[in-house]
Each structure stands twice: as structure tokens, then as C-alpha cells.
Amino acid sequence: MFIVTMTYTAPLEQVDALLAEHVAWLERNYAAGRFLASGRQVPRVGGVILARAESREELLAVLAEDPFQKAGVAQLQLTEFLPTMTSPELESLRVTLG
Known part of the structure; x- marks a missing residue:
């Protein structure tokens, strides 16, 4: 995630x-x-996306297709995390550490 x-x-x-x-x-x-x-x-200085991908490289390839990236109007920061706790509504996103 x-x-x-x-x-x-x-x-x-x-x-x-x-x-x-x-x-x-x-x-x-x-x-x-x-x-x-x-x-x-908020304030409107950029945006946030919660995304899932098999790898950082896969997501970077997807993000490279964003018109904002192609035009150079936004800088990206990626934070990868493992959602080990979730609300009941997001339980399908939870991962179990082995």
C-alpha cells in the first residue's frame, strides 16, 4: 500500500x-x-492518493502517466506501508505479518 x-x-x-x-x-x-x-x-498545495501496487516500480510507472507529471507541475513523494490494522470497512486491505 x-x-x-x-x-x-x-x-x-x-x-x-x-x-x-x-x-x-x-x-x-x-x-x-x-x-x-x-x-x-487543504490548503490546496497538492493532492494525496491512496494506492496499491505490486511494487514501487509498478506504481512509479503508473504515476509517470499522470498529466501533472508529464507537464512537470507537481512533485511526488511515495510512502509505502503495510496496513496491519484497519477499520471494519477497510478490512480487505489489511495484511498479516508472518
Whole structure:
């Protein structure tokens, strides 16, 4: 499981010009089962995606297709974690350490 933190590196006008393409990219990755939640940071300095992937490299390849990345308007930070505790609603995401 990964937390992807995006920080905008360009004015919001440039980010907003790519927003429709970015949302279409998000929707494709939700449909593929890669993304579980996403949204804007508050204040609006970037965004956050909760993602799953087989590897960091796989996720980096997916993220490279984001219009924000292609245009260079956001910087990424990845945090990988193992969800060993969850609420009942997210139990399907829980992993057991062996």
C-alpha cells in the first residue's frame, strides 16, 4: 500500500488547465483497482492518493502517466506501508505479518 503525496510546483492556473486530464487518469486507475482514495490537500498545495501496487516500480510507472507529471507541475513523494490494522470497512486491505 502506498500514500502518494503530490505538491504543486507551478501556479494553480497551470494545474487547473490539466485538471480534466488528471481526473480522467485517476478514473482509469480507480477502474483498474490501483487507487482507493484521492483528493486535494487543504490548503490546496497538492493532492494525496491512496494506492496499491505490486511494487514501487509498478506504481512509479503508473504515476509517470499522470498529466501533472508529464507537464512537470507537481512533485511526488511515495510512502509505502503495510496496513496491519484497519477499520471494519477497510478490512480487505489489511495484511498479516508472518
